[in-house]
Amino acid sequence: xxxxxxxxxxxxxxxxxxxxxxxxxxxxxxxxxxxxxxxxxxxxxxxxxxxxxxxxxxxxxxxxxxxxxxxxxxxxxxxxxxxxxxxxxxxxxxxxxxxxxxxxxxxxxxxxxxxxxxxxxxxxxxxxxxxxxxxxxxxxxxxxxxxxxxxxxxxxxxxxxxxxxxxxxxxxxxxxxxxxxxxxxxxxxxxxxxxxxxxxxxxxxxxxxxxxxxxxxxxxxxxxxxxxxxxxxxxxxxxxxxxxxxxxxxxxxxxxxxxxxxxxxxxxxxxxxxxxxxxxxxxxxxxxxxxxxxxxxxxxxxxxxxxxxxxxxxxxxxxxxxxxxxxxxxxxxxxxxxxxxxxxxxxxxxxxxxxxxxxxxxxxxxxxxxxxxxxxxxxxxxxxxxxxxxxxxxxxxxxxxxxxxxxxxxxxxxxxxxxxxxxxxxxxxxxxxxxxxxxxxxxxxxxxxxxxxxxxxxxxxxxxxxxxxxxxxxxxxxxxxxxxxxxxxxxxxxxxxxxxxxxxxxxxxxxxxxxxxxxxxxxxxxxxxxxxxxxxxxxxxxxxxxxxxxxxxxxxxxxxxxxxxxxxxxxxxxxxxxxxxxxxxxxxxxxxxxxxxxxxxxxxxxxxxxxxxxxxxxxxxxxxxxxxxxxxxxxxxxxxxxxxxxxxxxxxxxxxxxxxxxxxxxxxxxxxxxxxxxxxxxxxxxxxxxxxxxxxxxxxxxxxxxxxxxxxxxxxxxxxxxxxxxxxxxxxxxxxxxxxxxxxxxxxxxxxxxxxxxxxxxxxxxxxxxxxxxxxxxxxxxxxxxxxxxxxx
Numbered sequence: 001x002x003x004x005x006x007x008x009x010x011x012x013x014x015x016x017x018x019x020x021x022x023x024x025x026x027x028x029x030x031x032x033x034x035x036x037x038x039x040x041x042x043x044x045x046x047x048x049x050x051x052x053x054x055x056x057x058x059x060x061x062x063x064x065x066x067x068x069x070x071x072x073x074x075x076x077x078x079x080x081x082x083x084x085x086x087x088x089x090x091x092x093x094x095x096x097x098x099x100x101x102x103x104x105x106x107x108x109x110x111x112x113x114x115x116x117x118x119x120x121x122x123x124x125x126x127x128x129x130x131x132x133x134x135x136x137x138x139x140x141x142x143x144x145x146x147x148x149x150x151x152x153x154x155x156x157x158x159x160x161x162x163x164x165x166x167x168x169x170x171x172x173x174x175x176x177x178x179x180x181x182x183x184x185x186x187x188x189x190x191x192x193x194x195x196x197x198x199x200x201x202x203x204x205x206x207x208x209x210x211x212x213x214x215x216x217x218x219x220x221x222x223x224x225x226x227x228x229x230x231x232x233x234x235x236x237x238x239x240x241x242x243x244x245x246x247x248x249x250x251x252x253x254x255x256x257x258x259x260x261x262x263x264x265x266x267x268x269x270x271x272x273x274x275x276x277x278x279x280x281x282x283x284x285x286x287x288x289x290x291x292x293x294x295x296x297x298x299x300x301x302x303x304x305x306x307x308x309x310x311x312x313x314x315x316x317x318x319x320x321x322x323x324x325x326x327x328x329x330x331x332x333x334x335x336x337x338x339x340x341x342x343x344x345x346x347x348x349x350x351x352x353x354x355x356x357x358x359x360x361x362x363x364x365x366x367x368x369x370x371x372x373x374x375x376x377x378x379x380x381x382x383x384x385x386x387x388x389x390x391x392x393x394x395x396x397x398x399x400x401x402x403x404x405x406x407x408x409x410x411x412x413x414x415x416x417x418x419x420x421x422x423x424x425x426x427x428x429x430x431x432x433x434x435x436x437x438x439x440x441x442x443x444x445x446x447x448x449x450x451x452x453x454x455x456x457x458x459x460x461x462x463x464x465x466x467x468x469x470x471x472x473x474x475x476x477x478x479x480x481x482x483x484x485x486x487x488x489x490x491x492x493x494x495x496x497x498x499x500x501x502x503x504x505x506x507x508x509x510x511x512x513x514x515x516x517x518x519x520x521x522x523x524x525x526x527x528x529x530x531x532x533x534x535x536x537x538x539x540x541x542x543x544x545x546x547x548x549x550x551x552x553x554x555x556x557x558x559x560x561x562x563x564x565x566x567x568x569x570x571x572x573x574x575x576x577x578x579x580x581x582x583x584x585x586x587x588x589x590x591x592x593x594x595x596x597x598x599x600x601x602x603x604x605x606x607x608x609x610x611x612x613x614x615x616x617x618x619x620x621x622x623x624x625x626x627x628x629x630x631x632x633x634x635x636x637x638x639x640x641x642x643x644x645x646x647x648x649x650x651x652x653x654x655x656x657x658x659x660x661x662x663x664x665x666x667x668x669x670x671x672x673x674x675x676x677x678x679x680x681x682x683x684x685x686x687x688x689x690x691x692x693x694x695x696x697x698x699x700x701x702x703x704x705x706x707x708x709x710x711x712x713x714x715x716x717x718x719x720x721x722x723x724x725x726x727x728x729x730x731x732x733x734x735x736x737x738x739x740x741x742x743x744x745x746x747x748x749x750x751x752x753x754x755x756x757x758x759x760x761x762x763x764x765x766x767x768x769x770x771x772x773x774x775x776x777x778x779x780x781x782x783x784x785x786x787x788x789x790x791x792x793x
Contacts, residue, residue: 008044021047042143045077046156070113072151076144081116081153082164083109084136084172087254089270091125091241092234106270109137109153112171116153118142123157133253134175136164177253183224185266187259193266195220195227196280197248199358201379203236204343207320217265217379219359220250223281228379229255229266238268242275249278285358287389291333293372297361301336301374302389303329304396305353306403307421309483309500311345326500329355329374332395337365337373347382351423351482352400354393356386405480409456412493420486422495424459425511426452427478429520430601430620433584434468448473449617451601452481452495453520460494460618463503471503475622476517480504518625525600531574533611537604542613543624544570544577545638546595547657548769548786551727552586554705556679556697569657569786570597570613571642573633576657579613585621594635598624608773609654643769649718653774653781660783661767662716664791669758671711672730673745675704706742710758714766714783723770723783732788733761766791 009021016024024047025040066080087108094102103125107118118139120127131137141159145152155161166172180191199219206213214236217228229252231238244250254271257264288299307328316322325345327338338357340347349355358381360374386393405425414420430451437445448468451458461481463471473479482502484495497503515523525541533540547569557563566586568579579602581588591597600620602613615621624632633641645659675684675692682696684704692701708730713720731737734757744754769787774780 002040004041005044008041008048011048045143048077068113069109069111069116072116072144072153074144074146074151079142079144079153080138080140081109081111081142082136082138082169083111083115084166084169084175085131085133086110086115086173086175087270088128088133088272089254090235090238090268090272091128093237094234108270109139110173111169112173115173116151117147117149119147119152119154121155121157124155124159124161127161130161131163133177134166136166136169136172138162138164179251181224182220182222182227185227185257185264187257187264189257190271191255191257191266192251192253193220193222193227193255194249194251194278194280195222196283197244197246197250198226198283198285199379199381200239200244200246201359201381202343203239204378215378218244219379220252220266221280221283227264227266229268230258231268235268238273242273244273244275247283248275249280250275251278287392288362289333290329290331290336290370293334293336293362293370295362295364295372298359299362299374300356300358301329301331301360302354302356302386302392303331303335304399304403305349305351305355306330306335307483308349308351308502310502312499326373329357330396330399332392334370336362336370337368339373339375341376341378344376344380344382349384352403353384354386354396356383356389357381358383405482407456408452408454408459411459411486411495412457414486414493421483422486423480423482424452424454424484424495425478425480425506425514426454426459427514427517427520428473428475429453429458429517429524430618431473431475432617433587435584451618452479453524455515455520455523458524460489460492461497462494463497464499466499467497467501467503471497472505475620478506478508478511478514480506521600529574530570530572530577533577533604533613535604535606535611539601540604542570542572542599542602543628543632544572544597544599545632545635546591546593546597547571547576547638547642549588549593550786553681554678555681570599571638571657573631573638573641576642577611577613578656579615581621582614582616584617585615585619590623591621596624596629596632598622598628610656647718648714648716648721651721651772651781651783653772655772657769657786658772659767659769659789660714660716660721661765662714662720664761664764664766665713665715665720667710667712667733667758667761669710669755671709672754672758673742674707674709676707677701678703678705681705706738708738708741710761712761714768721781721783722775722778723768723785725785729785729788733791734758764791764793 009018025043028043028046069081069083085107089106091103091105094104096102102122105120105125105128109116109118139159139161142153142155145154177192179194182193182195185191197218198221201216203214203216206215213233215230215232216236217230220227220229251274252271255266256269258267285300288301290301290303305327309326311323311325314322323342323345325340327349328335329338338360357374360376360380362372363375364371365373405423408424408426411422411424428450432449434446434448437447439445446465446468448463450461450473452461461484481497482504484497484501487494487496521541525539527541530542530544550567552564552566555563564583564586566581568581570577570579599613599615602615602619605612605614642657643659646655648662651658677684677694677697679699680694680697682694684692684694684701687693692704694701707726709724709726710730710733711724714723725733734741741754744751767789768785769789770783770785772781772783775782
């Protein structure tokens with residue numbers, strides 16, 4: 001027991017034990033657990049007063065002493081006051097620090113000496129039904145305190161309120177309830193008004209300096225004008241508590257007038273809101289016609305949504321995140337862009353919705369087609385399918401069918417001019433990896449391209465930055481693309497998906513009229529066997545197996561950017577073909593030698609006297625279906641079909657994938673390790689400083705690229721032929737890795753280990769798969785080996 005409480009106990013120690021005193025304190029604490037500022041010393045004083053009541057033996061003059069308001073001082077307990085009720089606040093709800101819910105209400109009480117705030121707590125709220133503004137009341141068993149705004153008196157659970165005869169107190173201030181017309185309201189006053197609710201906007205959440213809250217502004221109108229009435233935090237519950245609806249009439253007592261940016265509004269604090277049947281003119285909403293757009297505040301429009309742009313996020317000056325979104329709305333006279341902010345950007349709108357926008361401001365806009373836009377605010381309300389406008393709604397619905405996505409065939413028929421905004425619905429039929437690039441301002445951007453198709457055709461679509469990263473693009477998935485902007489590609493119209501475009505992922509039951517991915521393949525791509533391919537074939541599909549995969553070769557493109565290429569050999573039951581894979585397509589994680597692959601839309605060209613395929617960004621490289629594999633031979637079957645065994649004498653200069661058996665002769669190791677420029681692949685020579693400078697591109701090379709090479713001859717019973725082994729085939733011949741070979745080459749003056757291994761190759765029997773080509777310099781056929789099938793002594 002601290003000293004202050006002990007001092008209180010000393011007043012009654014002859015009448016109650018210390019234990020009983022503390023028990024009474026604990027009992028009273030429960031009555032005040034929802035009152036955050038009632039301290040233990042306050043409870044101790046209450047116990048003293050309660051004990052005196054019980055013994056009927058007052059120990060001071062403070063017991064129920066009648067006070068004039070002017071006589072009040074802080075910390076007087078068990079007092080009584082009489083005064084006229086000059087104001088009653090709305091009941092407010094709160095949550096105590098212990099998590100308990102409570103209520104409070106403030107009265108403004110006045111006598112002939114002054115006025116004071118009177119605070120009623122949860123147990124006292126029941127008294128409110130017994131009196132009203134203007135009544136004279138006597139309040140007993142209360143205490144005075146220093147409050148947030150000066151001296152206050154607080155009721156206790158056992159406090160009483162009694163209504164007295166007002167005529168007995170002629171000197172008390174008279175209660176008056178003057179009603180101010182909205183047109184006469186001026187800043188920094190407290191007013192009473194009567195009006196009709198014309199708008200109840202959504203309740204908004206906010207975060208100010210880490211403190212979260214809620215706010216809304218009710219729009220009120222009388223015969224002279226309209227004004228907003230702002231409710232903050234717990235006060236927003238008044239809408240639900242009082243059952244407020246649009247078109248209700250209310251009386252507001254004690255509203256505080258604020259002015260901001262030249263506009264006057266009301267704020268709720270200690271005022272009171274009364275719902276009733278007051279004499280206020282009926283409200284009729286007037287629709288603003290979009291064809292008559294001019295700068296005007298607080299308009300209501302009704303129209304059909306013809307365009308929805310995606311949300312753009314930005315950072316405000318204070319570091320917080322902001323969001324903005326635009327929609328286009330048209331009525332029977334014109335159209336206008338409507339700008340939505342922050343929480344409103346999350347509202348669910350669809351193209352073709354009939355919408356009423358209540359409380360927007362028409363502003364001049366240089367970038368808008370009409371010259372104007374509607375800027376919404378946190379007090380704007382949106383109503384989908386509004387009632388009461390049957391004729392206009394019926395007219396607008398007639399245009400809904402015209403707002404759907406265009407067939408891709410129609411998009412491809414557009415003129416060459418860039419910049420048309422269109423909507424399409426289709427499936428992803430090809431998809432490239434994202435790639436980064438540097439803009440002129442030094443920032444890094446991202447782009448990803450894909451091909452979309454419907455039953456009428458296909459179109460190339462480029463997704464930029466966030467759309468490239470966040471759109472859940474997958475091969476075969478259906479999407480609706482809105483606000484895609486046209487551009488002229490190399491030969492066809494293409495589409496760009498930027499910040500304001502929308503990428504809407506669809507479910508299969510939403511696209512029943514869209515062909516499946518397999519059906520689109522049949523529509524778009526002609527299936528061909530390898531021996532049916534012709535130069536410049538377009539939109540073809542080839543199903544084959546991978547016979548061989550070469551290493552990736554890096555190079556520098558003419559614009560200075562790095563590039564990659566690798567070769568693979570493909571075969572079906574009709575023949576084989578070489579394919580070049582470029583850049584991202586060189587990544588063959590899903591495929592290996594022997595894998596079946598479906599190639600859609602490759603470029604078919606004629607080079608080195610043979611047909612070859614080029615597989616780049618516009619080409620699909622995917623796994624075939626089970627049905628497509630039915631007619632494709634197995635890998636072993638294809639090897640027997642494709643790898644034709646030939647003698648050296650029978651070789652022709654256009655043979656590919658031939659099988660050669662013979663003896664390896666005269667392997668040459670003097671140029672086992674070639675040093676190459678990583679940028680241009682030019683052969684390097686060391687300079688005087690043991691460094692490397694490329695003679696071709698002029699770059700100083702810190703670390704060269706290594707190329708392993710062993711020239712030799714193969715001999716059989718019919719003749720001999722030159723052959724050169726590179727890269728992995730050299731590793732296989734020497735049974736060493738490239739890093740092991742390079743380490744000996746760079747760090748050892750004694751190359752006898754490598755020389756011995758190369759000499760040991762002389763005379764071995766070897767079987768290889770190779771292509772034959774004509775060496776114009778030596779005017780003879782030579783072999784380019786691709787695979788070593790076997791080697792033995």
